[in-house]
Amino acid sequence: MRRAIMMLTLAVFIFNIAGNLVWAEEYRLDSGDILTIGVWGYEELQMKEVAIRPDGKMSFPIVGEVQAAGLSAGELTDVLTKGLSDFVKEPKVSINIAKLHTTRVYVLGEVAKPGMYELEKQHNLLDALGAAGSYTQDAAKKKVHIIRKDQTSTPIKVNLMNIWEKGDMTQNYALGDGDVVYLSGNGKIHFASDILPWISATYQVTRMNDE
Numbered sequence: 097m098r099r100a101i102m103m104l105t106l107a108v109f110i111f112n113i114a115g116n117l118v119w120a121e122e123y124r125l126d127s128g129d130i131l132t133i134g135v136w137g138y139e140e141l142q143m144k145e146v147a148i149r150p151d152g153k154m155s156f157p158i159v160g161e162v163q164a165a166g167l168s169a170g171e172l173t174d175v176l177t178k179g180l181s182d183f184v185k186e187p188k189v190s191i192n193i194a195k196l197h198t199t200r201v202y203v204l205g206e207v208a209k210p211g212m213y214e215l216e217k218q219h220n221l222l223d224a225l226g227a228a229g230s231y232t233q234d235a236a237k238k239k240v241h242i243i244r245k246d247q248t249s250t251p252i253k254v255n256l257m258n259i260w261e262k263g264d265m266t267q268n269y270a271l272g273d274g275d276v277v278y279l280s281g282n283g284k285i286h287f288a289s290d291i292l293p294w295i296s297a298t299y300q301v302t303r304m305n306d307e
Contacts, residue, residue: 123168123193124165124166124167124168125148125166125168125169125172126152127148127149127150127151127152127165127197128147128148128197128198129193129195129196129197130145130147130148130193130194130195131146131147131154131169131172131191131192131194132145132146132191132192132193133146133156133176133189133191133192134190135180135187135188135190136187136188136190138184140157141158141180143156144194148164148197152164152165152166156176156179158183159175159179159180160179162176169191169193172191173191176189177189196216197216198214199214199215199219199271199273200212200215200274201213201219201224201276201277202274202275202276203225203276203277203279204276204279205278205279205280205281206231206232206235206236206279206280206281207228207229207230207231207232207235207279208228208230208232209228209229210228211228215271219270219271220268220269220270220271221254221267221269221271222259222268224277225277231256231279235279235280235281235282236279236281236282237255237257237260238255239253239255239279239280240253240254240256240279241253241254241276241277241278241279242254242269242271242276243275243276243278244272244275245272245274245276251278255267
C-alpha cells in the first residue's frame with residue numbers, strides 16, 4: 097500500500113513537470129503581470145489591462161498608487177476594496193490575471209533540450225526542467241545546481257530525489273531572471289571546468305540580448 101501511494105505521488109509530480117502546472121500554493125503577483133480589474137456597478141472603474149510596474153506598484157482610479165507585487169490576487173482585492181470604501185458604498189472588486197510575467201532562465205547540462213526558456217506561472221525549478229523536456233538518463237539527479245545571476249560563485253545544490261521520494265517541495269526553488277539550472281552527469285563535478293564555462297557563456301548571451 098505504501099509503495100502504491102509513493103508511486104501515485106511520483107506520477108503526480110511527473111505530470112506537473114510535463115504539463116508545467118502551477119503548484120497548490122497561491123500565486124504571488126509580480127512585476128510584469130497584467131491584471132483585469134472591475135468594480136461591480138461602476139463602469140468607469142473597469143480596467144482591462146493594468147500592468148504591475150518594475151517597482152512592483154500599479155495605479156488604480158481613486159485609490160492611486162498601490163503595492164501589488166508580492167500579494168495574492170485576493171490580498172490585492174482587499175487592498176483595493178479598502179481604498180475604495182471611502183468613496184464607494186460596499187465596493188465589490190474583482191481581479192483576474194490576464195497575463196503572467198515571464199522569467200528567462202537557462203537550463204543546461206543533462207536535459208533533453210538545453211537552452212534558454214521563458215517561464216510563466218511559478219518560475220520554479222520543476223517548471224524549468226519541464227520546459228527543457230526533463231533530465232536525461234545520464235543525469236545525476238542528486239547533483240542539480242542552481243546558479244543565481246548575481247551569485248555565480250555559490251551555486252545552490254538540489255537533490256531531486258528528495259522531491260520525488262520525500263515530497264520536499266522546499267527544494268523546488270523559485271528562479272529569478274537570468275538564473276541557470278545545471279544538471280550534471282554521474283561523474284564527479286568540478287565547478288571551474290564543468291559549470292563555470294556555462295555561466296560565462298550564458299552571461300554573454302544575456303548581455304547581448306539586453307543591449
